[in-house]
Amino acid sequence: MREARAARELFWADAEARLLDPAVAHVIRDSKTPSGTVPVSSLRGPIITDALYRTFRRRGLRVRFVYTIDDYDPMDSQTMRQNEATREHMGKPFATIPSPDPAYAGDWADYHAGRFVATFADLGIRPEFFRMRDLYRDGKLDRAIDLVLRHAETIRGIHARVANVHHEEGWLPISMICERCGRIGTTIATGYDGETVAYECRPDYVTWADGCGNRGRLSPFKGASKLLWNEQWCAQWDYFGVTYEEGGKDLLTAGGSRERSNEIYRAVWRREPPAGLMHEFFLLGGRKMSTSKGIGASAHDMVALLPGEIIRFLMLRTPPRRALEFDPAGNTLPKLYDEYDRCADEYLRDPETDLAKAWWLAQLSADAQPIAFRLRFSLLADWLQIPSVDPHREARARKGSSLSELEDRELRRRLDVARSWLERWAPDEATFGIATDLPPLTLTDPQRAYLRGVAKLVGVIADPEAMQEELYEAAKRVGLVTPEGKVSKDAFAALYSALIGKPNGPRAGWLLTALDAPFVRKRLEDAAAA
């Protein structure tokens, strides 16, 4: 009873660790097909896998983390077909398609995989990388190819039964690379004799690419062919000895691709397929995204913009099986930071709670500790908008002493993110920029007189403190005082309304002296006349 309850309440990563036998060595694997620019959403898999890897190790398991670049797969994306430059390459392996930028990488696959994998370093993900083209060309998968060809009938039956895909008799579960046109997605192979197979590059074999009609007979080994998706998956499991592999729900759903591969693995390789949880998708933003300016939805843009811990935290604080809706617009980032800080506090209180583990797994290294003094993201965003505030000085004042090196670094990074946020994502109510046009106003006569009086000071008094002093005096002169003789709120409210469109704001003396004097004078006079 107690046992059952403990199991149910286990943190997701710990629950997965329990599936693995501590007596044997393990391999956890993830992969990516470099078909084009990779969106942020694709980072959820690698980050979850890395979190599991870290958890497994912490719990004393012996484990390797293997990452494969599936760059021998054929180009089949419809968007590439619409593109004039890439149309002729439909059906070829990504590894043999020209690079969009030869200065950066030699071919299509290396270009896109390179840009994606480059983000891993900033995210603290350090797997062993393998390119499928190397495995094929070096003959590492030849044993698997031979195995698959000899069991073609079994595999054909599984495809028919589990996936309801019916291949013609004699069909072999590999794709030969056509010697004439270089396409791999358009060929059908038959007649394995133990050394060679016959193939035909058919014009109408698939809808997304046109074969050239060539026929031939070739050895399928040493990179001349590629296993089909499901069988290649099995071959990778077998070659690396994979014991754990999580995946997205597009693949892991019932009757889906993973189930097919599992069945083939059991039937042909006679091994038990890896365990692995299913993760839900990461959804980016609402419909208004497209109209927003310059929102970087690609993985490398996002990683350039946000610190690695924050991206990891974003991906990990929501349990994998739950969908993750993310839109950087609005108050998402301030809330994300608040939650991050809350989890850091939890970690200091009790590192074994779920929230604490989310924080720990978000860190780039396993031995990171929360920093003692930090400032709320939303507060920093406010500071950045107030001319009189120097965030670094203000931070020292808050702390009561100078910041440590780590604290200072964290402050700078938060300020950077806050600047980006204010610039492109912050909602109107979080910003208090100067209104570009005169805001709608309802002012009393004394307030109008006050604005006219202040307008005369602008450009004359340059010192913010002196200006602040004079603002009070000017208010008294026009009678904007309370019955107790104090300066009324209405005085400052008039100023803020005219400049910001809200009844309050940053200290007025600093605000007025920081802005362009002729602009302020005109604005105040316009407001007084309105």
Add this chain to the structure above:
RNA sequence: GGGCCAGUAGCUCAGCGGUAGAGCAGGGGACUCUUAAUCCCUUUGUCGUGGGUUCGAAUCCCUCCUGGCUCACCA
């Protein structure tokens, strides 16, 4: 049609067996060596529906409703 997930305060969500919570929004107040957007106080809930288990259910089990996503070609 199969599968996964969600439905808790106006909004975003946390809680996952022991008297309903947070942030934001809303309301009230404080700050004149001098308005930070700071600080203090505060309202709001048939916890989607109907059953069941239990001394006790937002929490566990089943039914149903609603919404989102995904698979059923290829990779």
